[in-house]
Amino acid sequence: MPEAQGPTKMSSRDKYRFRRALEEIERAQGRGTELVSVYVPPDRPVFDVTNYLRGEYSQSSNIKSASTRKHVMQAIESIINRLKQWRMPPPNGLVAFVGHKDVGADQTSMIAYVLEPPEPVVSFLYRCDSRFFTEPLHEMLAEKDVYGLIVIDQGESTIGLLEGKRINPIKNVQSLVPRKHRIGGPSARRFERLHEQAVHEFFKKIGDLTTEAFLTRRDLKGLIIGGPGYTKDAFVKEGYLHHELQKKVLGTFDVGYTDETGLRELVENARDVLRDLDLMREKTLVQRLMDEIRKEEGGLSAYGEDQVRHALELRAVDTLLISEGLRKLRLQVRCANGHEETRTVADEATLPKCPTCGADFAIVERRDIVDEFGGLADASNAKVELISADSAEGELMLKAFGGIAAILRYRVT
Numbered sequence: 001m002p003e004a005q006g007p008t009k010m011s012s013r014d015k016y017r018f019r020r021a022l023e024e025i026e027r028a029q030g031r032g033t034e035l036v037s038v039y040v041p042p043d044r045p046v047f048d049v050t051n052y053l054r055g056e057y058s059q060s061s062n063i064k065s066a067s068t069r070k071h072v073m074q075a076i077e078s079i080i081n082r083l084k085q086w087r088m089p090p091p092n093g094l095v096a097f098v099g100h101k102d103v104g105a106d107q108t109s110m111i112a113y114v115l116e117p118p119e120p121v122v123s124f125l126y127r128c129d130s131r132f133f134t135e136p137l138h139e140m141l142a143e144k145d146v147y148g149l150i151v152i153d154q155g156e157s158t159i160g161l162l163e164g165k166r167i168n169p170i171k172n173v174q175s176l177v178p179r180k181h182r183i184g185g186p187s188a189r190r191f192e193r194l195h196e197q198a199v200h201e202f203f204k205k206i207g208d209l210t211t212e213a214f215l216t217r218r219d220l221k222g223l224i225i226g227g228p229g230y231t232k233d234a235f236v237k238e239g240y241l242h243h244e245l246q247k248k249v250l251g252t253f254d255v256g257y258t259d260e261t262g263l264r265e266l267v268e269n270a271r272d273v274l275r276d277l278d279l280m281r282e283k284t285l286v287q288r289l290m291d292e293i294r295k296e297e298g299g300l301s302a303y304g305e306d307q308v309r310h311a312l313e314l315r316a317v318d319t320l321l322i323s324e325g326l327r328k329l330r331l332q333v334r335c336a337n338g339h340e341e342t343r344t345v346a347d348e349a350t351l352p353k354c355p356t357c358g359a360d361f362a363i364v365e366r367r368d369i370v371d372e373f374g375g376l377a378d379a380s381n382a383k384v385e386l387i388s389a390d391s392a393e394g395e396l397m398l399k400a401f402g403g404i405a406a407i408l409r410y411r412v413t
């Protein structure tokens with residue numbers, strides 16, 4: 001495995017700033033298809049990207065609408081200029097969002113962001129649309145559980161990390177352990193001893209590499225270990241792991257390979273254990289909420305849409321709990337006479353009439369409420385925990401609290 005420069009790990013503060021930028025980027029709407037999004041993976045030379053953009057620049061001279069044409073060309077030119085400061089992209093690559101956004105009254109204003117994303121960009125992408133293309137960044141910003149992965153037998157071992165749904169291999173090591181073959185007599189015993197010694201050295205080395213890779217990861221939720229046969233169990237039982245990591249071992253699993261394929265197989269086989277852990281975490285969170293609710297005046301709890309929204313606006317929320325079973329929309333509506341309201345509805349077919357003039361409401365903007373609350377939580381740096389609907393805790397969340405509750409940083413009155 002080549003030793004490439006590792007991805008940059010973003011601090012939570014940087015992530016927060018990134019989220020704020022993303023909010024502005026996502027609010028922007030072009031009057032035509034004139035907002036340009038570019039994703040540059042870390043291994044793509046910048047001159048390669050600027051060449052591509054020059055091609056798009058000359059293509060865009062064919063755009064019929066004069067104002068769209070002008071705006072697209074300006075956006076591409078601006079990105080080319082901004083990219084000049086790099087020869088190669090930074091370790092996570094780059095994302096660029098540039099274009100003229102509609103600001104009403106027949107006016108537009110330029111919005112321009114070139115950012116290093118929180119995780120490496122996977123593939124190059126150019127898009128010109130009436131909205132910026134930001135979907136890949138959401139997966140990057142999601143809170144993820146991190147697990148250490150080890151697959152091992154006497155001949156080979158691979159270490160990796162499971163981050164959310166992604167498996168990142170860290171190191172593959174081949175051992176120098178001689179293969180066993182049948183020899184008789186005294187040389188057999190000598191061979192046996194040498195063999196054991198070599199296995200011991202190999203395990204020790206893998207133990208050290210795991211310490212190096214995992215010990216400083218404070219977010220490491222656990223360690224899962226796989227391999228064919230008994231070797232992996234011997235590795236775990238005979239104390240080759242740092243004692244702090246030993247405590248985090250969640251289990252060992254049979255897998256056929258000890259290379260990168262083995263890591264994938266391991267995650268596949270450990271899926272039930274990982275899901276149980278997820279459910280356990282949900283249980284603990286809802287329990288914590290219930291403990292607060294039982295305290296005098298509700299302790300550090302808030303529940304129900306209005307109360308939680310209020311607490312979020314005051315930045316008082318530590319952890320937002322949302323039921324995955326919640327199906328509601330947050331609508332901004334307007335009537336023909338210009339009266340506007342923001343409402344939460346179960347479905348948009350049951351839209352009420354305007355209470356001021358009785359006219360029908362039309363929808364100006366619609367958002368899934370889980371999305372909307374997620375956005376509010378991001379903006380105030382609160383953690384978001386989705387509680388699955390099919391657990392007892394999830395059902396309680398949905399029935400008793402309308403699917404929305406929060407554990408607070410401080411009490412809100």
Ligand SMILES: [Zn+2]
Pocket residue numbers: 335336337338339354355356357358359
């Ligand atoms: Zn009205």
